[in-house]
Amino acid sequence: MSRFLVPLAAFVVLIPVLMIGLTRDPSRLPSPFLNNPAPQFELPSLIHPEESVGSADYEDQQVLVNVWATWCPGCRQEHGFLMQLAASGVIPIYGIDWRDTRREALRWLQELGNPYVATGFDGDGRVGIDWGVYGAPETFLIGTDGTVLHKHTGPLNRQVWQRDFVPLVSAVAEEKLP
Amino acid sequence: MKKLLWICVMLMCASSSVAIDAGKSFDDPELQARYDKITAEVRCLKCQNQTIKDSNAFLAADLRREIKRMLEEGMTDAEIYDFLVARYGEFALYRPRATGKTLILWIAPILLLGFGALFLVRIVRRRMALPIDDISEEG
Numbered sequence: 001m002s003r004f005l006v007p008l009a010a011f012v013v014l015i016p017v018l019m020i021g022l023t024r025d026p027s028r029l030p031s032p033f034l035n036n037p038a039p040q041f042e043l044p045s046l047i048h049p050e051e052s053v054g055s056a057d058y059e060d061q062q063v064l065v066n067v068w069a070t071w072c073p074g075c076r077q078e079h080g081f082l083m084q085l086a087a088s089g090v091i092p093i094y095g096i097d098w099r100d101t102r103r104e105a106l107r108w109l110q111e112l113g114n115p116y117v118a119t120g121f122d123g124d125g126r127v128g129i130d131w132g133v134y135g136a137p138e139t140f141l142i143g144t145d146g147t148v149l150h151k152h153t154g155p156l157n158r159q160v161w162q163r164d165f166v167p168l169v170s171a172v173a174e175e176k177l178p
Numbered sequence: 179m180k181k182l183l184w185i186c187v188m189l190m191c192a193s194s195s196v197a198i199d200a201g202k203s204f205d206d207p208e209l210q211a212r213y214d215k216i217t218a219e220v221r222c223l224k225c226q227n228q229t230i231k232d233s234n235a236f237l238a239a240d241l242r243r244e245i246k247r248m249l250e251e252g253m254t255d256a257e258i259y260d261f262l263v264a265r266y267g268e269f270a271l272y273r274p275r276a277t278g279k280t281l282i283l284w285i286a287p288i289l290l291l292g293f294g295a296l297f298l299v300r301i302v303r304r305r306m307a308l309p310i311d312d313i314s315e316e317g
Contacts, residue, residue, distance in 0.1 A: 026226065032267045039265075099236055125240040132265035134223035134237055 031132055031140075031151040038065070038140060038148045039130045043120030046097050046105055053094070053120040058142065062170050064093045065140040066116070066156075067128065070104040072136040078155035079112050085161070086115035091169060095119035098128045098136055141165055203242075209249055216245055216258060219272045229272060 033039065042054035066082065068075040086093055095116035097105045102121060109119075122128055131140070134153075141150040149168045152160060204210040217231035222238040230238040230245075241262075248258050262270045274280035 029223065029267060029269055032264060099240075125236070126244075128237075129240055129244055129265060132267075134266065 027135070028153050029134070031148065033132065033140075033148040034151060035147060035149070037146050038142050039127075041096070041120065041127045041130060043096070043122055043127055046095070046102065046119040046121040047109075049102075049121070053118040055146075057118060058092065058094060059146070060144055062091060062144050063117075063142050064091055065096060065131075065142060066093055067096045067098050067131065067133050067136050067138040067140075069098050069100040069136045070108045071100065074155040075137045076112070078137055078157065079115070081155075081157050081161070082115040083113050085156075092117045096122050096127060096131070096133075098122050098133060099125045141168055143168075144170070203246055204249070212255060213246060213249055216249075216255060217242055220245070220262060221270050221272055223266055223270060 038055065040055045042052050042056070045051040045053045064085075082093060085091070093116050095118070097119050100121070100123065102123070105119075105121070109116075120127065125133075131138075137153075137155055139152045139156050140148050143149045150164055152164060154160075202210060203213050214231070218229050220230045220241060222228045222230045222233040222235055222241075224235040224237040225233050228235075228238070230241045232238075244261075245258060248261065253261075259271060259275070263275075268274055268280050274283050276284045
């Protein structure tokens with residue numbers, strides 16, 4: 001009897017471990033910046049190349065930093081929601097146009113609308129590396145003290161926003177949430 | 179016919195691996211060797227089961243460029259690995275460092291081997307204690 005008990009017990013212990021493994025998406029990696037200071041950046045503006053956009057623009061503010069590109073299907077998916085979010089005025093959204101061409105990116109904003117307070121143009125991906133970006137779209141919630149409160153990899157939508165972002169977004173903005 | 183067969187066999191032996199980054203990046207052979215070693219040990223986060231040496235994803239190309247820049251600036255290997263881990267996490271390294279959270283990765287195989295050996299010894303001892311005709315019956 002006990003000869004079967006040990007393997008059975010081992011199997012029972014293994015089940016939950018493997019079950020958890022099945023539900024986890026290996027392409028979603030935790031950001032090492034979570035609850036740590038967000039990286040600084042300064043980039044030429046997408047729309048006004050002679051001006052610069054950077055982390056200095058949102059000091060002491062809670063903001064979203066959204067990494068996007070025109071070649072990224074997930075970015076097109078989330079764009080409508082970003083527009084709604086921007087219209088609601090809940091939180092300012094800054095964009096980093098990652099590994100893209102200016103011409104395509106400008107046309108994208110013209111066609112789909114511009115939800116961003118400002119967008120930095122990261123053509124060669126230098127800033128993307130500093131932010132640990134490995135796949136657009138990626139969205140960082142930056143707190144008033146400059147720490148990364150949350151990072152979402154993949155398209156943002158109402159469900160994700162309600163679940164992961166709303167509990168962290170400051171109370172003042174709560175009434176206006178979409 | 180025989181010739182054709184030989185060609186087929188030869189084709190099967192031909193390695194299908196195509197190095198993405200086979201060209202020389204440095205004139206200095208020592209720097210080149212370090213560059214080759216580091217790029218072969220860093221995971222391409224976009225294509226997770228490849229190293230950035232094997233991958234032609236642009237993220238891999240960007241990381242190769244950054245590693246090249248850091249080597250040129252005289253950073254040590256450890257500083258370069260720190261740079262990558264600070265941005266992408268320990269997961270970025272194919273050879274995790276034996277500290278902190280990743281220590282378990284280094285200890286676990288030794289522990290498992292130890293447990294296995296312990297079980298083996300126990301089973302063998304028990305079997306040896308059995309009378310010989312008992313064993314033949316079991317088998």
